[in-house]
Amino acid sequence: MPAVSSEPADMVIFDLDGTLVDSDAALVGAFVAHGVAAETVTFGHVLADECARLGIDLDSYLDAYDPNRVQPFPGVAEMIGHLEQAGIRWAICSNKHPRSGHAEMTRLGWRPQGAWFSDSFDGGPKNLVVPVAELGVDPLRLIYVGDTDHDREVAAEVGCRFVAAGWNPRVEPRAGEWVAHHPAEILDLLGLTPRR
Numbered sequence: 001m002p003a004v005s006s007e008p009a010d011m012v013i014f015d016l017d018g019t020l021v022d023s024d025a026a027l028v029g030a031f032v033a034h035g036v037a038a039e040t041v042t043f044g045h046v047l048a049d050e051c052a053r054l055g056i057d058l059d060s061y062l063d064a065y066d067p068n069r070v071q072p073f074p075g076v077a078e079m080i081g082h083l084e085q086a087g088i089r090w091a092i093c094s095n096k097h098p099r100s101g102h103a104e105m106t107r108l109g110w111r112p113q114g115a116w117f118s119d120s121f122d123g124g125p126k127n128l129v130v131p132v133a134e135l136g137v138d139p140l141r142l143i144y145v146g147d148t149d150h151d152r153e154v155a156a157e158v159g160c161r162f163v164a165a166g167w168n169p170r171v172e173p174r175a176g177e178w179v180a181h182h183p184a185e186i187l188d189l190l191g192l193t194p195r196r
């Protein structure tokens, strides 16, 4: 896979659910605990919106959400370790509720440069405008890794490179876009050569 652009990327921002962590079971489980049929739950939204759509109280949902059911996708923890070893800054930008987002990062021992959750966007869906401004990063040197159409849109809005988290079997890559089929391929895109 060739390098991302002539401008070498020096920062990676990741979506969280469905990108760094496989949280489908935890997300769905908390709805099922409230009597919602699993197949009616959809992904990638602001939690408050999905709770409202399904008629669930947000705090009650969060009480039922078990962050211990959430695991990184295989290869993710190693990839993050390599980024840190190489001095590549990384961050998280997610629609996840901050209560469960911070709980998961603490449990996994992750210390990104920044983490923007659903409380960072004035009640609206996430964007990359806020983290790009607060980090002072050049979008041309930034990669955003995500798993949904909304992730593609937030990357396009700031003009950074989007990479589809193709290691999530739910991801449907679009023609011509960058896809990483394994987290280690993120390192390839940055010109790093990890030991597999």
Ligand SMILES: [Mg+2]
Binding pocket: 015, 016, 017, 018, 019, 044, 146, 147, 148
């Ligand atoms: Mg996601």
